[in-house]
Amino acid sequence: MKNLKVALIHDYLTQYGGAEKTLEAIIEIFPDADIFTSFYESKNMSDQINSKNIISSKKMGKFISIHPILSKYLTFLIPLIFENYDLGDYDLIISDSSSYAKGVITNPNQMHICYIHTPPRFLYKYSVENTKRNKWYYRWIVRYIDNLLRLWDFQAAQRPDFLVSNSFEIQKRIEKFYKRTSTVIHPPVDYIETKDFYPEKNYYLIAGRLVAYKNFDIVIKTFNELESLKLLVIGNGPLENDLKKMAGKNIKFLGKVNEKEKHLIMENCLGLINPVKDEDFGIVPVEVLLHGKPVLAHRSAGHLETIVEGVNGEFFDILEINNLKGKIIEFDKFINNNKYDANRIKSTAQKFTKEEFKRNFSKFVFDKLDKKNN
Structure with a gap:
């Protein structure tokens, strides 16, 4: 597997959080991988991510971001970004997703493994950041678009060859909403040791x-x-x-x-x-x-x-x-x-450290590749 060509698919690279830390850990397993995403803002990312070859959809991104208010209502077009990426040159595709990245299209000779942080919270009535979705003046159109996106989301979740869930809670959601099994591998958690004192006390x-x-x-x-x-x-x-x-x-x-x-x-x-x-x-x-x-x-x-x-x-x-x-x-x-x-x-x-994640996730991926090739 020395010449294994790997593509990493990430929902968006616009804010840095737990999903991006998971991506960084996967990058450490596959340091030569290319990264595909919908939107990318380098100023908000770590040096580790910025040092990689990142492909984002500039044309679609520019269209969706055409107006600061209108852009909020065009995010339902993001699935088109991922469906239009040509990944034909890659042997292994690894997506990590809480929304759209799992929807990339691959061919039968490729392996697609998706690490699911959660099915989209906004589609399945879990609390979300944007409370304006419940405002009376556009609740009706949100419901209509959400119904269409739920149909797309279910179909997109059938595309990966294997699903990995970030917790047993997410494993249950995957089984309920996608009717699929998944393997639980908890996400990586960073720890920076320090013995210094903070000025505030108690x-x-x-x-x-x-x-x-x-x-x-x-x-x-x-x-x-x-x-x-x-x-x-x-x-x-x-x-x-x-x-x-x-x-x-x-x-x-x-x-x-x-x-x-x-x-x-x-x-x-x-x-x-x-x-x-x-x-x-x-x-x-x-x-x-x-x-x-x-x-x-x-x-x-x-x-x-x-x-x-x-x-x-x-x-x-x-x-x-x-x-x-x-x-x-x-x-x-x-x-x-x-x-x-x-x-x-x-x-x-x-058991939740980054090293544990890397060990468990790399074993899962290479076990699946070995079975495919033998």
């Missing part, structure tokens, strides 16, 4: 894009009633100004921070509060666990695969201020009474 943490489905507003309103406890907020997003306006003096917004600073803040926090409901997997909680810090998370979906109640964190069940307030008070008491052992917490997260 604080709790929330981290991620400041968007509606993260439910950070509930955490902030709860900490407004817990003035003796300090909360730091990592991330930016469309709700940043609204969240800042509602926040009390015990809450500090740090904005977007680099990876090194993020891990420094995680290393020195008391614990993480993660109120996301129906999390696909949840990389941020695992990053915090790798620093030996406990997590208080909503009892649902991906959290059930990473949080062990009483060992590396706790759950709450109701996204409501009074319920969360009681849980945070209890969580704080557990931490002050040294309930959690840092080394034990770290050990629960070791």
Whole structure:
């Protein structure tokens, strides 16, 4: 397989997050692969990604981005970008997708493996970033387009030869929505070791894009009633100004921070509060666990695969201020009474490291190639 020619297919390269970290890990397995995507903004990407040969659809991208408002209503055309890529020169196609990348068209002599972060959340009624989809004045056209996209999405999910899911939660969604089996390989989680001290002391943490489905507003309103406890907020997003306006003096917004600073803040926090409901997997909680810090998370979906109640964190069940307030008070008491052992917490997260992902994913891919060629 020395001359194996590989294409990596990624939904879009416009913002850097967990999906892009997964792409980076796959790049480390296949360093000579070309990358195909819909949109690409180099200023938002890592040096590792920018150093690769990246093919994006400039003409279609320019058309879809023709107007800042109109562009939001033309994203349903993105499947055409992936269907029109000519991948005939490649032996192995690996897509990683939460929307459209799995829809590339391959021939019978090629192998296509798709790593699915989740079926598109917006198509299957999971909470999403864009709450405007539910506004009365264009709800009807959104529903019509979504119905068409669900038909396309089901057909596109039949195209890869093999599906890999990033959690058991996503495995269940794939079986329900696509009627296909998949193999679970958890995504790579980075860990940057640091023993430095952060200037802030005795604080709790929330981290991620400041968007509606993260439910950070509930955490902030709860900490407004817990003035003796300090909360730091990592991330930016469309709700940043609204969240800042509602926040009390015990809450500090740090904005977007680099990876090194993020891990420094995680290393020195008391614990993480993660109120996301129906999390696909949840990389941020695992990053915090790798620093030996406990997590208080909503009892649902991906959290059930990473949080062990009483060992590396706790759950709450109701996204409501009074319920969360009681849980945070209890969580704080557990931490002050040294309930959690840092080394034990770290050990629960070791199976989610980047090295584990690379080992498991490369074994899966090369096993499938061996069976195809023998």
